[in-house]
Amino acid sequence: MVISHRLFMLFVFIMIVILLTGSSYAIPAFSRQYGTSCSTCHVDFPKLNDFGRAFKDAGFKFPKDDETFIKVPPVLLGSPAQADLWPHTIFPGTIPGLPPIGLRFNTFFQVVSKNRNNFNSQLPPGTVGPFIPRTDFQPGLFSIFMAGNFGSDIAFWVDDDISVGGSGAAGGLGDGYLKFVNIGRFLKLPKDALSMRVGQFELDLPFSPARSWNLSGWDIYDQTNFGTSSQNVNNGFALSSAAQGVEFSGGHTYRGYHYSVAVVNQNTSGSAASPANVSPQVGFASDSNFKDLYGRLSYRFNLERDPASRNEIQAAGATGPRDHTYLTLGTLYFYGRSVQRATGVESDGVTQTVITAREPFYRVGADFSFNYRAFNLFGQYLQGRDHDLTPLIPTNFALPVGFIGSNPVKFSGGFVEADYLAYPWLMAIMRWDEVNSSADRINGIGADAGNSPPAPFLSPFHSARHRFTPGIQFLIHANIKASFEYQIRPQQVVYDISTGKPLTSPFRTNSAVAGLEWVY
Amino acid sequence: MKRNVLVVVAVMVGLTVAAGAGTIRGKISGVAGESVVYVDTIAGRTFPAPAQHPVVDQKSLIFQPHITVVVAGTTVDFLNSDSVAHNVFWTSLGGNKKLGHNLGTWPQGEKRSFKFDTSGVVPLFCNVHPEMSAYILVVATPYFAISDQAGNYKIENVPDGSYTVTAWHEGVRNQSKPVTASGESKVDFTLSK
Numbered sequence: 001m002v003i004s005h006r007l008f009m010l011f012v013f014i015m016i017v018i019l020l021t022g023s024s025y026a027i028p029a030f031s032r033q034y035g036t037s038c039s040t041c042h043v044d045f046p047k048l049n050d051f052g053r054a055f056k057d058a059g060f061k062f063p064k065d066d067e068t069f070i071k072v073p074p075v076l077l078g079s080p081a082q083a084d085l086w087p088h089t090i091f092p093g094t095i096p097g098l099p100p101i102g103l104r105f106n107t108f109f110q111v112v113s114k115n116r117n118n119f120n121s122q123l124p125p126g127t128v129g130p131f132i133p134r135t136d137f138q139p140g141l142f143s144i145f146m147a148g149n150f151g152s153d154i155a156f157w158v159d160d161d162i163s164v165g166g167s168g169a170a171g172g173l174g175d176g177y178l179k180f181v182n183i184g185r186f187l188k189l190p191k192d193a194l195s196m197r198v199g200q201f202e203l204d205l206p207f208s209p210a211r212s213w214n215l216s217g218w219d220i221y222d223q224t225n226f227g228t229s230s231q232n233v234n235n236g237f238a239l240s241s242a243a244q245g246v247e248f249s250g251g252h253t254y255r256g257y258h259y260s261v262a263v264v265n266q267n268t269s270g271s272a273a274s275p276a277n278v279s280p281q282v283g284f285a286s287d288s289n290f291k292d293l294y295g296r297l298s299y300r301f302n303l304e305r306d307p308a309s310r311n312e313i314q315a316a317g318a319t320g321p322r323d324h325t326y327l328t329l330g331t332l333y334f335y336g337r338s339v340q341r342a343t344g345v346e347s348d349g350v351t352q353t354v355i356t357a358r359e360p361f362y363r364v365g366a367d368f369s370f371n372y373r374a375f376n377l378f379g380q381y382l383q384g385r386d387h388d389l390t391p392l393i394p395t396n397f398a399l400p401v402g403f404i405g406s407n408p409v410k411f412s413g414g415f416v417e418a419d420y421l422a423y424p425w426l427m428a429i430m431r432w433d434e435v436n437s438s439a440d441r442i443n444g445i446g447a448d449a450g451n452s453p454p455a456p457f458l459s460p461f462h463s464a465r466h467r468f469t470p471g472i473q474f475l476i477h478a479n480i481k482a483s484f485e486y487q488i489r490p491q492q493v494v495y496d497i498s499t500g501k502p503l504t505s506p507f508r509t510n511s512a513v514a515g516l517e518w519v520y
Numbered sequence: 521m522k523r524n525v526l527v528v529v530a531v532m533v534g535l536t537v538a539a540g541a542g543t544i545r546g547k548i549s550g551v552a553g554e555s556v557v558y559v560d561t562i563a564g565r566t567f568p569a570p571a572q573h574p575v576v577d578q579k580s581l582i583f584q585p586h587i588t589v590v591v592a593g594t595t596v597d598f599l600n601s602d603s604v605a606h607n608v609f610w611t612s613l614g615g616n617k618k619l620g621h622n623l624g625t626w627p628q629g630e631k632r633s634f635k636f637d638t639s640g641v642v643p644l645f646c647n648v649h650p651e652m653s654a655y656i657l658v659v660a661t662p663y664f665a666i667s668d669q670a671g672n673y674k675i676e677n678v679p680d681g682s683y684t685v686t687a688w689h690e691g692v693r694n695q696s697k698p699v700t701a702s703g704e705s706k707v708d709f710t711l712s713k
Contacts, residue, residue, distance in 0.1 A: 036581050037650045051604070051648075064603035068580050312605065312627075319622040320607030320647040478650070 029100035035071035038478040044427040047213040050323045053254040054313040059155030059181035072097035094151035106140035106517035113510045139166040153181040177201045197247040204260035206367035209240040215485040219433040220413045233386045233409040235338040237268045262294040268338040282341040298330030334363040345399045357403045361386035379416035411437035425475040433467040465490040480518040540680045546707040548671035555689040558664035569593035578606040583654030599631040607647045614640015
């Protein structure tokens with residue numbers, strides 16, 4: 001049973017990482033509204049250029065004179081002059097003249113190395129393990145997304161995956177929020193010093209997993225934190241998880257400072273990872289109004305010599321506007337509480353009750369991005385730490401009466417990626433991902449035959465999970481992209497359950513993935 | 521004496537205009553939208569460029585106008601009226617890629633100028649906004665016309681004589697026809713790819 005579970009998890013892991021690749025969006029609705037190409041805002045969509053960043057910062061508007069660029073006039077929800085009558089009338093706004101709807105579809109083809117089924121060597125005789133095909137066609141996402149501006153600097157965004165991985169696999173809401181841009185003007189703050197976003201949204205990460213241009217996501221953003229068999233941490237939170245709450249932000253992402261502070265719901269539901277975890281689990285739901293906190297601060301140094309050019313949205317190149325030469329330095333911090341409930345007993349040792357472990361955790365990271373013309377080098381380092389509360393079971397008690405602090409569960413890692421835009425339609429990518437954790441499920445918990453029940457039989461050869469991912473992407477049209485990645489995966493070994501000795505030499509299960517994506 | 525000279529000149533000019541200038545008109549079919557018709561060359565004659573510079577504006581992410589016709593030697597001003605940066609470049613002039621040029625980028629309200637000395641079609645682009653394009657036709661004579669949307673055109677004050685007139689339309693092949701200009705002349709074109 002344990003073996004099947006591990007194999008299943010491996011299968012799920014490979015399928016998720018290889019097949020269900022990173023989400024990405026470009027916004028055809030904006031192309032329609034402004035009569036402009038995707039490349040106005042994107043470098044190899046959905047990667048934003050400096051103008052795209054400014055457009056997003058401004059609440060999906062041209063930063064200046066937006067109304068002069070709109071080719072499809074918005075519908076007025078009240079005469080602009082009605083604004084003078086407020087509060088005796090509804091403040092006038094607008095809705096886009098065309099429903100700002102975009103659709104997106106992607107599909108993939110993968111080839112996995114021959115040793116992909118090596119893990120099955122530990123299955124009992126006669127057992128059929130999960131089969132990972134050598135080659136496979138996979139439908140990806142079919143998504144609908146809407147974004148725009150309601151006037152008065154109120155922007156909106158909703159995206160939803162109608163299906164994932166083909167028919168019958170529903171996706172769900174991605175982001176759905178209203179953003180009140182530049183509300184700091186009511187407080188006489190400098191322009192763009194304060195905006196507010198409310199709804200469900202991706203955290204303001206330095207590099208957006210939801211709108212990544214890579215076929216596969218950055219591993220560290222998907223990293224959850226699960227303890228070993230001797231620990232009681234089952235934190236299913238990952239930085240790429242959607243958050244529900246409110247976010248205050250300010251500054252710009254194309255020059256100078258940028259900050260955001262978010263208060264969001266706890267989102268730590270997990271699943272029992274380790275047999276020794278408190279049993280039976282009652283659930284992970286929060287029992288308090290405590291909200292998780294997220295903050296980010298970055299500063300971008302535009303490095304143009306000409307001060308005028310340095311402060312523009314895009315730099316003035318000799319032959320045309322281009323992205324700045326810049327260096328961005330940033331940091332992020334997330335503080336939350338992971339909640340687990342379990343069946344325990346009162347101090348009499350008899351009366352059953354629900355006991356709750358509220359385990360504080362944090363994620364802290366630093367990031368950089370350097371851009372020179374068509375070359376962009378960027379990276380993220382992240383550390384995670386979860387406080388571990390293990391069950392306190394007094395002598396002669398069958399169930400715990402509470403929890404006691406133990407060794408925290410930690411992980412660290414990050415990525416470095418280099419993008420080179422050889423042509424406007426051709427981008428080459430080299431990426432390195434690393435996750436260091438001796439206790440997470442994806443890394444594989446270290447083989448230890450001394451444990452009972454037996455420890456897992458597969459493990460990374462090293463305590464860190466590395467991945468090298470060279471790739472190349474072609475824009476067939478401005479809205480159609482062909483991508484290719486070769487994922488060089490971490491070395492792994494298969495252990496004998498009973499002896500803990502390795503059964504296989506370290507091997508890699510590499511994969512090549514090709515994807516086609518189009519938006520319209 | 522001075523008065524007599526003026527009278528003679530006036531009479532000669534009057535005779536020239538009255539007896540030596542005609543109109544070429546016609547219709548261009550097979551295409552939709554504006555086309556350009558122009559008299560190719562007039563042997564032995566050159567025409568001075570106008571002192572006033574035509575303006576090609578970049579406004580609302582559109583080149584305005586979409587088609588500009590100028591006599592060789594004319595200086596064209598390229599204006600940016602948008603609050604976003606624009607660029608102007610062309611990859612060839614009259615099909616000659618060596619005459620491609622990039623004017624660079626400049627902010628709102630400013631303009632840059634370029635003198636077009638060589639006849640031919642100049643396809644204009646902005647390297648920031650690939651949806652933007654326009655054309656400048658540099659022609660050898662001032663006898664040209666831009667048709668209306670239905671394809672009707674009229675070239676006035678063409679000196680009497682035998683010429684070749686050419687019809688140009690974006691994205692299709694040019695068509696040239698001989699014409700003898702004298703009074704009212706009619707030349708129709710049917711253009712195709």
